[in-house]
Amino acid sequence: MNFLNSVIEKSRKSISSIGEIVMFGYQSMALTFATPYRYTEIMRHMEFVGNQSVGIITLTSIFTGLALSFQVYLGFKLVNAVNLVGPTVALGITRELGPVLTGLIVSARAGGAMAARLGTMRVNEQMDALDVMGVNTKQYLIAPRIVAAALCMPLLTALFDFMAMFGSWILCTKIVGLDQAVFFEKIRQTVEVHHINEGLFKSFVFGIMFAVICTYHGFNTTGGAKGVGEATNKGVVTSMVGIIIVDYFLMNIIRILYVTMGIVK
Numbered sequence: 001m002n003f004l005n006s007v008i009e010k011s012r013k014s015i016s017s018i019g020e021i022v023m024f025g026y027q028s029m030a031l032t033f034a035t036p037y038r039y040t041e042i043m044r045h046m047e048f049v050g051n052q053s054v055g056i057i058t059l060t061s062i063f064t065g066l067a068l069s070f071q072v073y074l075g076f077k078l079v080n081a082v083n084l085v086g087p088t089v090a091l092g093i094t095r096e097l098g099p100v101l102t103g104l105i106v107s108a109r110a111g112g113a114m115a116a117r118l119g120t121m122r123v124n125e126q127m128d129a130l131d132v133m134g135v136n137t138k139q140y141l142i143a144p145r146i147v148a149a150a151l152c153m154p155l156l157t158a159l160f161d162f163m164a165m166f167g168s169w170i171l172c173t174k175i176v177g178l179d180q181a182v183f184f185e186k187i188r189q190t191v192e193v194h195h196i197n198e199g200l201f202k203s204f205v206f207g208i209m210f211a212v213i214c215t216y217h218g219f220n221t222t223g224g225a226k227g228v229g230e231a232t233n234k235g236v237v238t239s240m241v242g243i244i245i246v247d248y249f250l251m252n253i254i255r256i257l258y259v260t261m262g263i264v265k
Contacts, residue, residue, distance in 0.1 A: 024219070025212035029146055031139035038144045045148035049110045053156055060105060061160040064097065065089065065167025073176055082176075086183040087190035089168045094191065098161045099153075099199045100247050103206035106149075106156060107239040111214035114145055115235035118218025119228035127219075142219060146211040153207030154200040161199065194263055198254050202247060209246065210239035 032038075073085045118141060121127050127137050165187075172178040214235035221231040258264045 021213060021216050024142075024216045025146065025208070028138045028142040028212070028215070029208075031136060032143045032147055034136075034139060038140060041140065041144035042147050042151075045145050046152055048113075049106065049145075049148050050152035050155060053106050053109060053152070054159065056105060056109065057102060057156050057160050058163050060101065061098075061163035062167040064101060064160075065093065065164035066171050068092065068097070068164075069168040069171045070176075073172070082178060083182050083186055085172055085178065086168065087186045090165060090187045090191045091195060093164045093168075094161050094196050094199045096199070096247070096251070098164065099157050099202040099206060100243060102153065102157045102160045102203055103210065103243040104240050106153065106207075107210035107214070107243065108236055110149065111210040111239050112232050112236045114211065115214040115218035115221075115232040116228060118142075118215055119221035119231040122219065122221040123224050123228060137219075142215045145215055146208060149207040149211035150204055151207075153203040157200055157203035161196070194258065201254070202250050205246065205250060206243050209242055213239045213242060 069085060069089050072088050073082060076082050076085055076088070118127075121141070127141070130137050130140065169180075169183065172183050173180045217231040217235035217238070221227045223230070255264070
């Protein structure tokens with residue numbers, strides 16, 4: 001009985017926390033359209049989230065394409081279907097691995113930094129000073145970060161998709177010796193625009209998710225330096241777990257919408 005009560009209590013707290021995070025994100029994003037507009041802050045955070053993530057996204061995506069292509073090649077070789085390696089990898093990258101891995105990488109790099117920066121400002125009472133000066137802290141500190149993450153994530157995902165397929169091309173045509181013309185033709189026949197759009201839409205949602213979660217934990221930090229570390233850890237872990245869980249539901253929702261619209265059968 002005690003175990004059941006403990007599970008119920010933890011579930012209640014989790015649902016309550018999710019509600020608080022959603023309301024925090026809604027209130028912060030609504031302030032994006034309030035004056036004074038923070039375009040300069042948005043651009044500054046876009047440079048941090050986007051430009052400074054290009055290197056790690058490029059490196060990770062190339063080796064993801066290499067590793068995934070080799071494993072798919074080994075499997076398809078058993079059934080003499082190696083010509084399907086290209087389209088299989090392309091579909092997996094554009095629809096699932098691209099947005100998910102980009103979300104995990106950027107949430108760990110940029111999301112953790114957001115939580116740590118805001119947490120430090122909170123425990124050092126810098127946010128209290130902004131409140132005293134009449135500055136809306138959610139509009140000045142939170143909203144630009146969320147908007148920047150939402151705008152940069154689809155661009156980073158597109159880069160991940162391109163570089164992962166570049167890695168796949170290297171392995172398939174230069175290492176295992178598949179025909180280059182067949183490799184590209186099979187991809188052209190299989191991958192459609194809505195497959196790419198599906199991944200880009202997911203990445204847009206993931207960008208909002210990790211930015212809201214990490215800024216929420218940073219904004220509500222308590223307990224000094226120890227609290228900053230705990231807030232950063234909670235923000236990153238919650239974001240990464242949330243991305244993986246939400247990806248499953250988004251996949252099914254998008255599939256239902258495509259069927260309803262007649263895009264797929």
